[in-house]
Amino acid sequence: MFFSAEFRVGSHIQERERELLNNLPGVLDTAETRGPLFVMIQIHYWPMLGRAGALIRMCAEAGVDYTHSTAADPQSTIELLAPHLAALGGKVTNFAPPLVVDGNICVSQSVAATAYLGERFGFTENISIMAVAVQYCLDLHDFFSSFVQSDGMSVLDPAQLKRWIEGERCASMLEMFEEQIVGPFYFGDKFTFVDFFACQVVTLLDARVLGPLETVSVALLDKSTKLREVSNRIAALPSAASIKAPVALGEYCLGADAVEEYRCAK
Ligand SMILES: N[C@@H](CCC(=O)N[C@@H](CS)C(=O)NCC(=O)O)C(=O)O
Numbered sequence: 507m508f509f510s511a512e513f514r515v516g517s518h519i520q521e522r523e524r525e526l527l528n529n530l531p532g533v534l535d536t537a538e539t540r541g542p543l544f545v546m547i548q549i550h551y552w553p554m555l556g557r558a559g560a561l562i563r564m565c566a567e568a569g570v571d572y573t574h575s576t577a578a579d580p581q582s583t584i585e586l587l588a589p590h591l592a593a594l595g596g597k598v599t600n601f602a603p604p605l606v607v608d609g610n611i612c613v614s615q616s617v618a619a620t621a622y623l624g625e626r627f628g629f630t631e632n633i634s635i636m637a638v639a640v641q642y643c644l645d646l647h648d649f650f651s652s653f654v655q656s657d658g659m660s661v662l663d664p665a666q667l668k669r670w671i672e673g674e675r676c677a678s679m680l681e682m683f684e685e686q687i688v689g690p691f692y693f694g695d696k697f698t699f700v701d702f703f704a705c706q707v708v709t710l711l712d713a714r715v716l717g718p719l720e721t722v723s724v725a726l727l728d729k730s731t732k733l734r735e736v737s738n739r740i741a742a743l744p745s746a747a748s749i750k751a752p753v754a755l756g757e758y759c760l761g762a763d764a765v766e767e768y769r770c771a772k
Pocket of ligand 1: 658
């Protein structure tokens with residue numbers, strides 16, 4: 507169910523920017539697009555927040571013009587993204603979406619891209635060691651990845667999912683997140699890019715897995731008070747009101763049959 511030509515936020519789109527937007531592949535080769543006078547971030551991703559949630563929320567909070575380029579149907583979206591991503595056939599140095607394009611700089615891998623925009627926009631207050639902030643994002647990324655198949659898209663089959671959710675490793679990761687978070691945000695009273703990444707992971711899991719599993723009494727994040735608070739606070743930022751993309755498309759969320767299989771799985 508693809509539905510939109512392009513999500514765009516920012517009220518100061520100039521003529522030149524419009525021209526570049528109409529010619530996306532050309533933007534990659536245009537060094538003049540980078541610089542403080544021309545802050546226009548492109549986010550290449552499917553028509554949802556998904557793994558691009560932190561990137562989109564940070565652009566909104568920073569108040570910069572950005573485009574979330576996607577097309578009206580799956581095939582056209584693939585054609586739009588393909589020149590920029592090796593997984594879709596492009597002869598480039600970035601593999602899979604999400605991809606951030608900032609002038610002539612291209613960063614993929616959601617953690618790297620989140621750290622890039624976090625530094626670019628200054629969402630780094632109270633972070634004293636950058637490697638630790640990146641580690642926290644990678645821990646969250648590993649946690650999320652444990653719920654999905656190796657293509658990064660489909661949720662595990664119900665029996666595997668149940669083993670993971672009820673296993674010790676999942677519980678100990680959740681306990682560790684509570685240790686990592688100073689409160690109310692990861693590094694104290696100011697939010698950083700790590701908090702945006704945490705919000706991405708929690709909202710995505712809620713939409714795709716945990717929401718549907720509530721009907722069979724799975725309440726995985728019940729004891730994750732600090733993680734939940736981080737996510738809720740970031741999702742409730744006034745800047746988030748401008749975001750139009752859904753967290754996840756319905757086809758990527760557990761359906762009723764999968765929930766029933768989960769309930770019956772040993
Ligand atoms: N580790 C990567 C995973 C990227 C990923 O799996 N992207 C998915 C979308 S959520 C995709 O489109 N994959 C297509 C593919 O790998 O062929 C990241 O965090 O960015």
